[in-house]
Amino acid sequence: MRLQDKVAIVTGAASGIGRASAQLFAAEGAHVIAADVNEPEGGDNIVPLRADAGSEEDVAHLIRSAVARFGGLDIVFANAGISGGLASIFEQTPEDWSEILRVNLIGPFLAIKHAAPLMKERRGGSIICTASVAGIRAGAGGPAYSASKAGVINLVEVAATQLAGANIRVNAICPGLIETGMTKPFYDWARQSGKEDRLGHLNPLKRGGVPDEIAHAALFLASDESSYVNGHALVVDGGLSISHPYNRQEYGQTSA
Numbered sequence: 114m115r116l117q118d119k120v121a122i123v124t125g126a127a128s129g130i131g132r133a134s135a136q137l138f139a140a141e142g143a144h145v146i147a148a149d150v151n152e153p154e155g156g157d158n159i160v161p162l163r164a165d166a167g168s169e170e171d172v173a174h175l176i177r178s179a180v181a182r183f184g185g186l187d188i189v190f191a192n193a194g195i196s197g198g199l200a201s202i203f204e205q206t207p208e209d210w211s212e213i214l215r216v217n218l219i220g221p222f223l224a225i226k227h228a229a230p231l232m233k234e235r236r237g238g239s240i241i242c243t244a245s246v247a248g249i250r251a252g253a254g255g256p257a258y259s260a261s262k263a264g265v266i267n268l269v270e271v272a273a274t275q276l277a278g279a280n281i282r283v284n285a286i287c288p289g290l291i292e293t294g295m296t297k298p299f300y301d302w303a304r305q306s307g308k309e310d311r312l313g314h315l316n317p318l319k320r321g322g323v324p325d326e327i328a329h330a331a332l333f334l335a336s337d338e339s340s341y342v343n344g345h346a347l348v349v350d351g352g353l354s355i356s357h358p359y360n361r362q363e364y365g366q367t368s369a
């Protein structure tokens with residue numbers, strides 16, 4: 114019961130990482146509002162709510178709802194995101210960029226803007242935003258997606274700084290390849306073409322991750338166990354981003 118009686122909002126909670134996190138937070142004793150543009154599942158200690166994480170009106174309403182229902186707000190996991198596809202810089206349009214940045218970057222900005230003043234009244238809180246290894250360097254997403262996630266990593270640093278003295282921690286998680294709705298086409302393609310062994314093969318663990326592995330990182334950042342972690346981007350990628358690309362076989366390194 115690491116979140117006993119805490120009040121938490123999770124966005125993007127109808128699928129993948131958000132759904133797993135809402136369930137884990139609730140299992141750890143939190144009152145959870147699970148928000149999504151699609152209908153999220155309810156459950157013990159989980160209240161589903163339709164909201165667009167990139168709309169200021171919806172985010173303000175979501176946060177007011179948490180306070181009206183549970184009397185305050187302690188944790189926000191601003192996790193909703195869209196991939197926007199893998200089209201190149203030369204194929205994407207300004208409209209593509211506007212929508213991807215609206216959901217992936219303006220969404221977390223709005224969550225921080227509206228949640229932090231209420232958390233201040235509670236004398237503290239934890240805000241977690243989902244970035245990505247795509248925000249660290251190229252090669253893990255489309256151009257607007259990567260830029261949006263790099264923006265999230267910077268946003269948590271700026272927000273943590275601007276919230277100095279408020280006891281509100283703001284951190285990001287950078288997942289690597291995780292099997293969710295977002296990566297389903299890729300997993301389906303690999304399985305159908307007999308290339309399942311290629312899923313996650315570039316990281317030292319040589320496998321993709323599951324939503325629960327990100328949910329547990331979010332739980333750590335949400336709980337008091339991470340009470341001195343602030344403005345940090347926690348990479349959870351099986352080691353994908355620690356190495357420059359190299360050919361294992363050329364260097365005589367076969368798999369263990």
Ligand SMILES: NC(=O)c1ccc[n+]([C@@H]2O[C@H](COP(=O)([O-])OP(=O)(O)OC[C@H]3O[C@@H](n4cnc5c(N)ncnc54)[C@H](O)[C@@H]3O)[C@@H](O)[C@H]2O)c1
Binds near residue numbers: 131167
């Ligand atoms: N799956 C991966 O490999 C991976 C890797 C790095 C980062 N991420 C990030 O993880 C987060 C969660 O994605 P996922 O992998 O669980 O994918 P997912 O598609 O399974 O879940 C994303 C959820 O966000 C919701 N959503 C989309 N736009 C929304 C909006 N405007 N408002 C509210 N909800 C909205 C979707 O309906 C969906 O339920 C995203 O921010 C994504 O960029 C995923």
